[in-house]
Amino acid sequence: MSTIRDVAAKANVHPSTVSRVFSGNARISDRTRRRVLAAAKALNFQPNAIARSLSVRRTHTLGVIVPHVFKGYFEDSFFPQIMSGLLDVTYANGYRLLVSGCESYSDEIVQTLQILATRQADGIIVTSGRLDVNTVGELRVQATPLVLIGQPPEQHSDVAWVDADNCEDTRQVIARLIELGHRRIAYVGGDPDTRVVKERLEGYCRAMHEGGIAVDPSWIDYGYFAEDGGYQAVQRTQASSTPPTAYYAANDLMAIGILRALRERQIAVPDAVSVVGTNDSPEAGHLSPALTSLHVSYREIAAAAAQMLIDAIKEDVTPTGSRIFSSTLVERQTTAVCPG
Amino acid sequence: MSTIRDVAAKANVHPSTVSRVFSGNARISDRTRRRVLAAAKALNFQPNAIARSLSVRRTHTLGVIVPHVFKGYFEDSFFPQIMSGLLDVTYANGYRLLVSGCESYSDEIVQTLQILATRQADGIIVTSGRLDVNTVGELRVQATPLVLIGQPPEQHSDVAWVDADNCEDTRQVIARLIELGHRRIAYVGGDPDTRVVKERLEGYCRAMHEGGIAVDPSWIDYGYFAEDGGYQAVQRTQASSTPPTAYYAANDLMAIGILRALRERQIAVPDAVSVVGTNDSPEAGHLSPALTSLHVSYREIAAAAAQMLIDAIKEDVTPTGSRIFSSTLVERQTTAVCPG
DNA sequence: CTGAAAGCGCTTACAG
DNA sequence: CTGAAAGCGCTTACAG
Numbered sequence: 001m002s003t004i005r006d007v008a009a010k011a012n013v014h015p016s017t018v019s020r021v022f023s024g025n026a027r028i029s030d031r032t033r034r035r036v037l038a039a040a041k042a043l044n045f046q047p048n049a050i051a052r053s054l055s056v057r058r059t060h061t062l063g064v065i066v067p068h069v070f071k072g073y074f075e076d077s078f079f080p081q082i083m084s085g086l087l088d089v090t091y092a093n094g095y096r097l098l099v100s101g102c103e104s105y106s107d108e109i110v111q112t113l114q115i116l117a118t119r120q121a122d123g124i125i126v127t128s129g130r131l132d133v134n135t136v137g138e139l140r141v142q143a144t145p146l147v148l149i150g151q152p153p154e155q156h157s158d159v160a161w162v163d164a165d166n167c168e169d170t171r172q173v174i175a176r177l178i179e180l181g182h183r184r185i186a187y188v189g190g191d192p193d194t195r196v197v198k199e200r201l202e203g204y205c206r207a208m209h210e211g212g213i214a215v216d217p218s219w220i221d222y223g224y225f226a227e228d229g230g231y232q233a234v235q236r237t238q239a240s241s242t243p244p245t246a247y248y249a250a251n252d253l254m255a256i257g258i259l260r261a262l263r264e265r266q267i268a269v270p271d272a273v274s275v276v277g278t279n280d281s282p283e284a285g286h287l288s289p290a291l292t293s294l295h296v297s298y299r300e301i302a303a304a305a306a307q308m309l310i311d312a313i314k315e316d317v318t319p320t321g322s323r324i325f326s327s328t329l330v331e332r333q334t335t336a337v338c339p340g
Numbered sequence: 341m342s343t344i345r346d347v348a349a350k351a352n353v354h355p356s357t358v359s360r361v362f363s364g365n366a367r368i369s370d371r372t373r374r375r376v377l378a379a380a381k382a383l384n385f386q387p388n389a390i391a392r393s394l395s396v397r398r399t400h401t402l403g404v405i406v407p408h409v410f411k412g413y414f415e416d417s418f419f420p421q422i423m424s425g426l427l428d429v430t431y432a433n434g435y436r437l438l439v440s441g442c443e444s445y446s447d448e449i450v451q452t453l454q455i456l457a458t459r460q461a462d463g464i465i466v467t468s469g470r471l472d473v474n475t476v477g478e479l480r481v482q483a484t485p486l487v488l489i490g491q492p493p494e495q496h497s498d499v500a501w502v503d504a505d506n507c508e509d510t511r512q513v514i515a516r517l518i519e520l521g522h523r524r525i526a527y528v529g530g531d532p533d534t535r536v537v538k539e540r541l542e543g544y545c546r547a548m549h550e551g552g553i554a555v556d557p558s559w560i561d562y563g564y565f566a567e568d569g570g571y572q573a574v575q576r577t578q579a580s581s582t583p584p585t586a587y588y589a590a591n592d593l594m595a596i597g598i599l600r601a602l603r604e605r606q607i608a609v610p611d612a613v614s615v616v617g618t619n620d621s622p623e624a625g626h627l628s629p630a631l632t633s634l635h636v637s638y639r640e641i642a643a644a645a646a647q648m649l650i651d652a653i654k655e656d657v658t659p660t661g662s663r664i665f666s667s668t669l670v671e672r673q674t675t676a677v678c679p680g
Numbered sequence: 681c682t683g684a685a686a687g688c689g690c691t692t693a694c695a696g
Numbered sequence: 697c698t699g700a701a702a703g704c705g706c707t708t709a710c711a712g
Contacts, residue, residue, distance in 0.1 A: 001459070001483055003689055014699045019691060026692095029697060044481070049458035050399065051689035053390045054704050061438070066427055074420040074639075075622035083423070083439075084414040087406055091441030096460075098401070099423075099439050101431030117386035119341070120436075141384070143341055227622075256626045282415035282567075283621075286596045288628030299414075343705055354683045359707060366708095369681060391705035394688050683711085691704085696697105 002043040011039035022047050062090055062309060063098045063121035065111045067128065070191065071226045076253050077281035078298055082149070085302030086125065093310045095122075105130050109138075116142040123309040123319075125149060125302070129194035145319050147309040149301060150195055160312070160319035162305040164296045166196050169327045170203030170248070171210075173276055173294055176329060177246045178211040181338035182274060185213075186244035188233045188254050190225035197222070200250055200278075216242050223254040230257025238265065245273055245338050252277035252284055252293055259287070259334070270336035280330050289333035296327045342383040351379035362387050402430055402649060403438045403461035405451045407468065410531065411566045416593050417621035418638055422489070425642030426465065433650045435462075445470050449478075456482035463649040463659070465489060465642070469534035487649040487659050489641060490535055500652070500659035502645040504636045506536050509667040510543030510588070511550075513616055513634055516669060517586045518551040521678035522614060525553075526584035528573045528594055530565035537562070540590055540618075556582050563594040570597025578605065585613055585678050592617035592624055592633055599627070599674070610676035620670050629673035636667045 004022075008015040013032060020026035021036045028036075039045075053059045064086060068074060083097075090097055098121045102108040108128050115121050116139065123145040128135075131148070136156045139146055148161035177185050187204045189197040201220070208215050218240040223229025230249055234257075237244050249255040255277030259269060267273050269289055277284060280295035304323050312319035344362075348355040353372060360366035361376045368376075379385075393399045404426060408414060423437075430437055438461050442448040448468050455461050456479065463485040468475075471488070476496045479486055488501035517525050527544045529537040541560070548555050558580040563569025570589055574597075577584050589595040595617030599609060607613050609629055617624060620635035644663050652659035 005689085015689090016691075016700080017698060019689095020698085023691070027697060032697080046454075046457035048394075048689050049460045050390060050393050051704090052691075054388075054394050054706085055689080055691045057704070059390065066423075068424065068427070072622070074424040075417075077415075079423075080414040080420050083406075083419075084408065087408070087439065087441040091443070097437075097439040099427065099437040101427040103431070114386075118389035120389045253622075256623075260626070281623075282412075282593075283596075283623035283626070286600070286623070287626060345705085355705090356684080356707075357682060359705095360682085363707070367681060372681080388705050391688090392707075394690085395705080395707045397688070681712105685710090686708095688705105688707085692702095694701090695699085 001048075002045045004045075004047065006043055007036060007039045007045050010043060011035045019047075057119075059120060059122050060094060061096050061098045061121045062086070062306060063100070063112070063115040063124040064127065065100050065102050065108050065115075067102060067105070067108050069102075069105060069108070070224055072253050073225075075227075076225065076251055077279050078251070081279075081298040082127065082302040085299040085304075086306050089303045089306035089310065095310060109135050113138060113142070116144040116146070119144060122313045123147070125305055125309060129191065129196055131195070145309060145312050147305045147319050149305050151199070158320060160308055160321055162301050162308065162323045162325070164301065164327050165324050166199035167203040167206070169294060169296070170200040171207040172203075173248055173329055174204050174207035175210065177248070177274060177276070177335070178207065178213070180246075180274065180335065182246040183211070183213050183338070184216070184219065184242055184244045185246045185248065186219045186221065186233070186237050188230060188247055188249040188258065189220070189222045190250045190254070192222045197250055204248065216240070218242065219244055223249065223257065225251050225253060227253045227257040227260075230254030231261045232257075234258050234261035234265070238267075246335075247273065247275045249276065250278050252279050252281040252291060255291055255293070255334075256287070259291070270334050272339060274335040274338070276329070276335060284330070285332060292332045292335040293330055294327050295330050297325050301325050341388075342385045344385075344387065346383055347376060347379045347385050350383060351375045359387075397459075399460065399462050400434060401436050401438045401461045402426070402646060403440070403452070403455040403464035404467065405440050405442050405448050405455075407442060407445070407448050409442075409445055409448070410564055411568075412593050413565075415567075416565065416591055417619050418591070421638040422467065422642040425639040426646050429643045429646035429650065435650060449475050453478060453482065456484040456486070459484060462653045463487070465645055465649060469531065469536055471535070485649060485652050485659050487645045489645050491539070498660060500648055500661055502641050502648065502663045502665070504641065504667050505664050506539035507543040507546070509634060509636070510540040511547045512543075513588055513669055514544050514547035515550065517588070517614060517616070517675070518547065518553070520586075520614065520675065522586040523551075523553050523678070524556070524559065524582055524584045525586045525588065526559045526561065526573070526577050528570060528587055528589040528598065529560070529562045530590045530594070532562045537590055544588065556580070558582065559584055563589065563597065565591050565593060567593045567597040567600075570594030571601045572597075574598050574601035574605070578607075586675075587613065587615045589615070589617050592619050592621040592631060595631055595633070596627070599631070610674050612679060614675040614678070616669070616675060624670070625672060632672045632675040633670055634667050635670050637665050641665050
C-alpha cells in the first residue's frame with residue numbers, strides 16, 4: 001500500500017502538501033491539487049485511517065458492547081432496534097460503530113472499560129442493565145465520553161442517559177388491566193437484577209396499590225427474558241391458590257411463552273386470561289391471537305443516545321442531560337374484560 | 341491520559357521497557373515488571389490501542405457493512421443471526437466488529453471499499469447480495485482480506501465465501517410441495533436483483549421442470565423481503581386465471597404477509613393453500629397456524645465466515661475456499677396435501 | 681534483561 | 697500556498 005510520501009515523491013511535493021489535499025480544510029493551489037490527486041490515483045493511495053486517528057486523536061467511532069447474556073437475546077427485537085437506531089445516527093454523522101461481544105455481565109463492564117481506556121472509540125454507548133454505583137464511577141473516571149441507555153444510579157444522576165419511562169409505563173399498563181376488572185395480575189419480569197425489571201416492578205406495585213389491591217407474592221415471577229421463562233412462569237403461577245387472570249410480561253418473548261403455556265392448559269385468551277407483552281416486536285401483531293404489547297421505541301432511544309454522544313464529542317464536552325421517551329400500549333387481541 | 345513515557349519516568353525505566361511489559365511477549369525481570377505495573381496503576385495507564393495498531397499494523401477488528409436497504413431489514417431474523425454468529429467468533433478470537441451503515445446498494449460498496457482501503461479493519465465480511473464482477477474485482481484489488489457471505493460471480497470463484505445451498509434448498513422445498521400434490525406453485529422472491537433470490541428462483545424452476553410442470557409466469561412474483569410485499573404478491577397472483585395453491589416465500593416476513601392476505605380473502609391455510617417461508621425466524625413456530633419454513637443457519641454461516649477470515653489474517657494469507665451449509669425444511673401447520 | 685533509536689503514516693503549528 | 701520539523705503513542709530490531 002502506498003503512503004503519503006510515495007504520493008509526494010511522485011507528485012514532486014512535500015508529504016505535508018499531500019496531507020493537506022486529503023484532509024480537505026487547507027488552501028491548496030489548483031495546480032498542486034491536481035498533481036497530487038493524479039499521483040494518488042496512479043498509486044491507488046488512500047490515507048491510512050489509523051495513522052490519521054492517532055494524529056488527530058479522533059476515531060470517528062462509537063463503541064457499544066453487546067451483552068447477549070440471556071438466552072434468546074438475538075431473538076428479541078431489542079437488539080435489532082438498538083442497532084438500527086445507533087447505525088442511523090452514526091452513519092448520518094460519518095461515524096462507525098465498534099461492537100464487541102462479552103460473556104457475562106461483569107465481562108460487559110470489562111469490555112466497556114477497555115474500549116474507553118484504550119481510546120479505540122471517541123465515545124461509548126452503555127446498555128448494561130446492571131450498572132451499580134461503583135461501576136458507573138469507574139466508567140466515569142475514563143476520559144472517554146459515555147451515554148447510558150437506561151437510568152444511572154441516583155448517585156450518578158448527572159451522567160447522560162436516555163430511556164423509556166419504565167416505571168410509569170408499566171404503572172399505566174397495570175392500571176389499564178385493573179380498569180378492565182382484573183385484580184389478580186401477574187408480573188413476569190426478566191432478570192430481577194436488572195434495573196429496567198426493577199423499575200417495571202415498581203410501576204406494577206404502584207398501580208396495584210393505587211387500585212387498592214394487595215399483591216400476592218406468588219404473582220411476581222421472573223422469566224429472564226426467555227420464551228421458556230414465560231412458559232414456566234405460567235406453570236408456577238397457575239398452581240397458586242389465587243391464579244392470575246392477567247399477565248404482564250417484560251418482553252414479548254416471555255409473553256409468547258405465556259401464551260403457549262395457557263394454550264396447553266386450555267385456558268382461553270383473552271376470554272379467561274389476558275396477556276400483555278413489552279416492546280411490540282414485529283411479530284406481535286402477527287401472532288394469533290394478536291399480542292397486546294407495550295410499544296417501547298428503542299430505535300428512537302438508541303438514536304437519541306448516539307446523537308447526544310456525537311454532539312458532545314464534536315463540541316468536546318462531557319455529555320449531560322437525559323431524554324425520556326414515552327411508550328404506548330398497543331391493544332390487540334390478548335386483552336379483555338376480566339370474566340366473572 | 342498518561343502515556344508510556346509517563347509510566348517510564350515514574351518507574352525509572354525506558355519507555356520501551358514499559359511497552360514490553362504491556363505487550364506481554366518479552367522477557368522482563370520480575371522486579372522491573374512490578375515497578376512498571378505499580379507506576380502504571382498509579383497513573384491509571386492503559387496503552388493506546390490506536391497507537392499500537394499503527395505500529396503493529398493490526399487492528400484486531402473485522403469490518404462489516406449493514407445494508408438495511410429494504411424496508412423491514414431490522415425486523416427480519418437475518419440481521420440478528422448474522423450479528424450473533426459474527427460476534428461469537430470475533431469475541432472468542434479477541435477481535436471486534438467495525439460496523440458501518442449505508443444508504444443504498446452502491447453506497448454499501450463504497451463503504452466497504454473505504455474500510456478496506458483505509459485499513460481500519462484487518463479484514464472484512466461482505467454481505468452484499470448484489471455483487472457483480474467488477475465490484476468484486478475492485479474489492480480484491482485492496483490488500484485487506486475479505487470473505488463473502490453468499491457466492492461470488494463465477495469469474496471470481498476463488499474469492500472465499502460461505503453460504504447456504506440456496507438453489508438446491510429451494511429445489512427440495514418445491515419438490516416437497518409437488519410431492520404433496522401441488523402443481524400451481526408461486527415463487528415470491530425478495531429483491532430480484534439479488535443473487536440469493538436468483539439462485540432460489542433457479543431451484544424453483546428446476547424442481548418444476550423435474551416435476552413436469554410448465555411454469556406460469558404469473559406465479560413468479562417479488563415482495564422485496566417486506567411483509568407488505570408478500571401481501572401484494574397474493575393480491576396479484578390470486579387474480580390470475582391459474583391461482584397458486586402453494587406459496588414459497590424467500591423470507592418469513594413475506595410469508596407472514598402472504599398469510600395475512602389469504603386470511604383476508606378467507607382462503608384456508610393449509611386446507612386450500614399451503615405456505616412456506618424461509619429462515620425459520622423465532623416467531624415462525626409461534627404464529628397461528630405455525631409457519632412451515634426453510635431453516636437456514638445464518639448464524640453458523642456468519643460464524644464460519646468470520647472464522648475463515650480471522651484464520652487467514654492470523655496466518656497472513658489470502659482467505660480461500662468456501663463452505664456450504666445445508667438447510668432443513670421445518671414442516672409445521674401451513675403446508676398440507678393439495679386439495680381436490 | 682534493558683536502553684537508545686528508528687519507524688508505523690499521518691497532521692499541523694511555524695516560517696516564509 | 698508550500699516546505700521542514702516535530703509530534704501523535706506505541707513497537708521492535710539492534711546492541712550490549
